Amino acid sequence: MIFLTALSLFWIMISASRGGQWGAWMPSSISAFEGTCVSIPCRFSFPDELRPAVVHGVWYFNSPYPKNYPPVVFKSRTQVVHESFQGRSRLLGDLGLRNCTLLLSNLSPELGGKYYFRGDLGGYNQYTFSEHSVLDIINTPNIVVPPEVMAGTEVEVSCMVPDNCPELHPELSWLGHEGLGEPTVLGRLREEEGTWVQVSLLHFVPTRETNGHRLGCQASFPNTTLQFEGYASLDIKYPPVIVEINSTVEAIEGSHVSLFCGADSNPPPLLTWMRDGTVLREAVAESLSLEVDEVTPAEDGVYLCLAENTYGQDNRTVELSVMYAPWKPMVNGTVVAVEGETVSILCSTQSNPDPILTIFKEKQILATVIYESELQLELPAVTPEDDGEYWCVAENQYGQRATAFNLSVEFAPVILLESHCAAARDTVQCLCVVKANPEPSVAFELPLRNVTVNETEREFVYSERSGLLLTSILTLRGQAQAPPRVICTSHNLYGTKSLELPFQGAHRLMWAKIGPVGAVVAFAILIAIVCYITQTRRKKNVTESPSFSGGDNPPVVFSSDFRISGAPEKYESERRLGSERRLLGLRGEPPELDLSYSHSDLGKRPTKDSYTLTEASRVC
Numbered sequence: 001m002i003f004l005t006a007l008s009l010f011w012i013m014i015s016a017s018r019g020g021q022w023g024a025w026m027p028s029s030i031s032a033f034e035g036t037c038v039s040i041p042c043r044f045s046f047p048d049e050l051r052p053a054v055v056h057g058v059w060y061f062n063s064p065y066p067k068n069y070p071p072v073v074f075k076s077r078t079q080v081v082h083e084s085f086q087g088r089s090r091l092l093g094d095l096g097l098r099n100c101t102l103l104l105s106n107l108s109p110e111l112g113g114k115y116y117f118r119g120d121l122g123g124y125n126q127y128t129f130s131e132h133s134v135l136d137i138i139n140t141p142n143i144v145v146p147p148e149v150m151a152g153t154e155v156e157v158s159c160m161v162p163d164n165c166p167e168l169h170p171e172l173s174w175l176g177h178e179g180l181g182e183p184t185v186l187g188r189l190r191e192e193e194g195t196w197v198q199v200s201l202l203h204f205v206p207t208r209e210t211n212g213h214r215l216g217c218q219a220s221f222p223n224t225t226l227q228f229e230g231y232a233s234l235d236i237k238y239p240p241v242i243v244e245i246n247s248t249v250e251a252i253e254g255s256h257v258s259l260f261c262g263a264d265s266n267p268p269p270l271l272t273w274m275r276d277g278t279v280l281r282e283a284v285a286e287s288l289s290l291e292v293d294e295v296t297p298a299e300d301g302v303y304l305c306l307a308e309n310t311y312g313q314d315n316r317t318v319e320l321s322v323m324y325a326p327w328k329p330m331v332n333g334t335v336v337a338v339e340g341e342t343v344s345i346l347c348s349t350q351s352n353p354d355p356i357l358t359i360f361k362e363k364q365i366l367a368t369v370i371y372e373s374e375l376q377l378e379l380p381a382v383t384p385e386d387d388g389e390y391w392c393v394a395e396n397q398y399g400q401r402a403t404a405f406n407l408s409v410e411f412a413p414v415i416l417l418e419s420h421c422a423a424a425r426d427t428v429q430c431l432c433v434v435k436a437n438p439e440p441s442v443a444f445e446l447p448l449r450n451v452t453v454n455e456t457e458r459e460f461v462y463s464e465r466s467g468l469l470l471t472s473i474l475t476l477r478g479q480a481q482a483p484p485r486v487i488c489t490s491h492n493l494y495g496t497k498s499l500e501l502p503f504q505g506a507h508r509l510m511w512a513k514i515g516p517v518g519a520v521v522a523f524a525i526l527i528a529i530v531c532y533i534t535q536t537r538r539k540k541n542v543t544e545s546p547s548f549s550g551g552d553n554p555p556v557v558f559s560s561d562f563r564i565s566g567a568p569e570k571y572e573s574e575r576r577l578g579s580e581r582r583l584l585g586l587r588g589e590p591p592e593l594d595l596s597y598s599h600s601d602l603g604k605r606p607t608k609d610s611y612t613l614t615e616a617s618r619v620c
Contacts, residue, residue: 022046024100024117024129027193030164031136032107033219035226037165039092040133041194042100044119052121055095059102061085064116064128073115074102084110103166104135112137138162140230141172141217150311151238154205159217161228163188163196168221172200175216175229180204211236211266239312240265244287245305246318253398257295259318261305262287269307276301297324297398300352325399326351329392338494339411343379347392349401355394362388382409384468387437412495413440416469421486421503430474430501432488439465440492442472446484 024044032038044057056076061084063070071082074089081089088106093099100117112135118128144158161170174183181204189197200217216231244262251257263269263286271288273280280303281290292299300322306315329349337343347359350373357375358368367377379386387409393402413436421430434440442463444453455463455472463472474486489498 022119022127022129024119024131026100026117026131026133027195028132029134029136029193030195031138031162032164033162033170033221033226033228034107034109034137034139036107036168036221037103037105038107038135038162039164039166040102040104040115040135042093042102042117042133044098044100044117044129046098046119046121046125046127050121050125052125054122055098056120056122057091057095057100058118058120059089059100060116060118060128062113064118064130064132066118066128070116073104077120105167107137109137111135139228141219141228143215143217143230143232145232145234149206149234149236151206151208151211151236154203157202157204157215157232159200159202159219159230160197161219163198168224168226170198170219170221172198173218173220174200174202175218175231176214177202177204180210180213180215206234206236208236208238208266210234211238236266237311238266240269240307240309240314242305242307242314242316245316248319250321251292251295251299253296253322254294257292257299257320259290259292259303259305259320260287261289261307261316263307263314265307265309265311267309269309272304272306272308274304274306295320295322297322297352298327300324323398324352326355326394326396326401328401329357329394329403331392331403331405335406336408336410337382339383339409340381343377343382343386343407345377345379345390345405345407346374347377347394347403348374349394351394351396351398353396355396358393359390360393361390366390379407382407384409384411384435384437387468408437410437410494412436413490413492413497415488415490415497415499419488419499419501421501423503426478428476430476430486430488432472432474432490432499432501434470434472434488434490434497435468436470436490436492436494437468438492439470440490442470443489443491444472444474445487445489447487448484 022045024042026040026042030038030040058075058077059073060066061071061073061082071084072080073085074081074091076091076095085104088104088111090103090105091101092103093101100119102115102117104111114132114134116128116132118126120126141159141161144160146155146157149155159172159174161172163169169188172185177183181202184201184203186199186201189199191197198219202215211234213234214231215234216229218227218229220227240263242261242263244260246259246261249257249259259273261271261273263271268284268286270282270284272282273288273290281288288305290303299320302317302319304315304317307313326349329347332346332348335345345359347357349355349357354371354373356368356370357372359366359375359377367375369375375392377390386407389404389406391402391404393400395401413434416433416435419432421428430444432442432444434442442455442461444461445451446453453460453474455461460476461472461474463470465471470490472488476484486501487498488501489496491497
């Protein structure tokens with residue numbers, strides 16, 4: 001096998017030296033002892049059409065690119081190298097024969113790293129090969145122990161050290177091998193990538209007693225003081241054996257019971273106390289106790305101590321005789337359901353004798369069985385009223401145990417009838433109470449203002465959840481005299497519900513009367529004044545021109561903007577703007593809404609065209 005490997009490597013090196021394309025071969029990794037030397041074998045090739053008169057080369061450390069200014073290990077043109085490699089590097093190969101083998105001497109830890117070779121054929125014919133070799137500087141031999149060493153099975157342990165220094169060759173010896181066997185030295189072997197190792201073998205049959213034995217290997221170099229040692233502890237695997245356990249135990253309810261089990265194995269066993277296939281306690285340890293304080297009938301039965309590891313197992317049993325009360329019931333069923341679905345809940349326990357099982361909610365019994373270990377509850381077409389906490393109770397003459405569980409029913413939002421709007425001083429508060437699961441989102445819409453306020457806008461909306469109820473309150477400042485229409489909309493993943501909130505309080509009637517009715521009354525009074533002036537002039541037979549002169553009475557003008565007599569236009573505009581802001585109860589620029597009229601109450605608003613007294617008289 002070694003001969004075939006060496007032959008294949010020799011063929012690769014010959015093929016590389018024949019040329020063809022840019023390429024290089026060297027071991028991807030190589031190791032050597034600190035203070036010795038190392039020879040890094042290297043071959044390279046270049047295109048056949050290049051026929052250089054002289055071939056040069058450069059070895060770089062830790063970087064293949066000259067522009068990064070890596071440390072120069074060896075350079076055939078100038079012999080100038082980095083200070084770390086002065087007197088340490090030498091080219092063993094002949095670059096003309098495409099051999100770039102490098103020798104490094106007097107190795108120290110800082111020389112460990114990557115080594116790159118760059119071919120220089122002159123001019124632009126230079127090439128840095130991506131192939132590189134990683135040098136590892138070591139100071140301990142490598143003891144190779146099989147991953148699994150079982151007692152009673154022969155094992156082979158080897159000591160391997162690098163032998164890549166042509167000037168120094170190591171010698172191997174075993175330490176602490178007495179009573180295990182005599183070593184066999186294989187000598188110098190070639191590895192797959194062309195590196196060399198010295199190998200020594202030790203064959204022996206391990207036992208339980210040799211577990212943890214410390215075995216060493218020493219590498220020394222003749223005619224030097226260099227000496228390196230390495231150690232490995234033998235990890236002998238063997239299956240567990242139970243060495244101690246209780247005999248049959250009889251106990252009275254309320255007394256203390258201790259069951260003990262001990263075993264020997266490597267690796268340490270997983271000790272498990274079991275009853276009827278149920279694990280009661282387990283741990284990775286050499287011994288394990290099962291303590292039962294104030295023993296109850298629930299601990300009655302045959303107990304098994306099982307010791308096991310990867311290599312085998314052992315078990316012993318002990319019987320404990322007691323009558324016992326029911327175990328804590330186990331509930332396995334649907335706990336989250338959508339409104340209308342069928343829910344099935346299974347409650348099970350174990351006792352001796354068999355118990356009475358009961359499922360109830362809020363002190364109301366929903367299902368029960370006598371002397372059975374399982375009880376199933378069916379709830380067809382669940383409703384939100386089925387949401388809540390349930391209890392499963394198991395009991396017999398020796399005791400009672402219970403388990404609580406929750407059923408969550410999810411459904412679309414429902415806006416409750418207590419939702420409304422009400423005025424308080426200069427504000428309007430709108431209350432929207434929603435029942436839903438999961439928690440819904442709530443938004444308030446003011447359709448006449450084209451405004452929607454979400455519950456996330458904490459400045460205007462306060463929300464609080466209690467159980468399935470979500471209460472949201474919208475506060476509008478300056479809206480008491482003219483409260484707007486408010487629609488509450490609630491949504492979750494099961495649906496959406498909207499409701500226009502009714503307005504409660506005396507301010508609604510006052511606004512309805514003063515707002516639209518006041519505007520109509522004011523308009524009627526102005527028409528009456530015009531009619532009176534017209535009739536008075538006819539009686540005096542005063543001939544009026546189609547238009548009035550500027551020095552007499554100016555024309556009476558009507559527009560959609562009502563102004564207080566004598567008030568400046570600028571003051572009037574600011575007053576209306578402030579009124580709109582108070583109505584909205586929001587900050588920033590008010591929306592472009594004309595709040596002076598109500599279309600539903602006043603009908604079509606008057607245009608901005610002015611009427612003269614003559615035209616108004618025609619109305620009279």
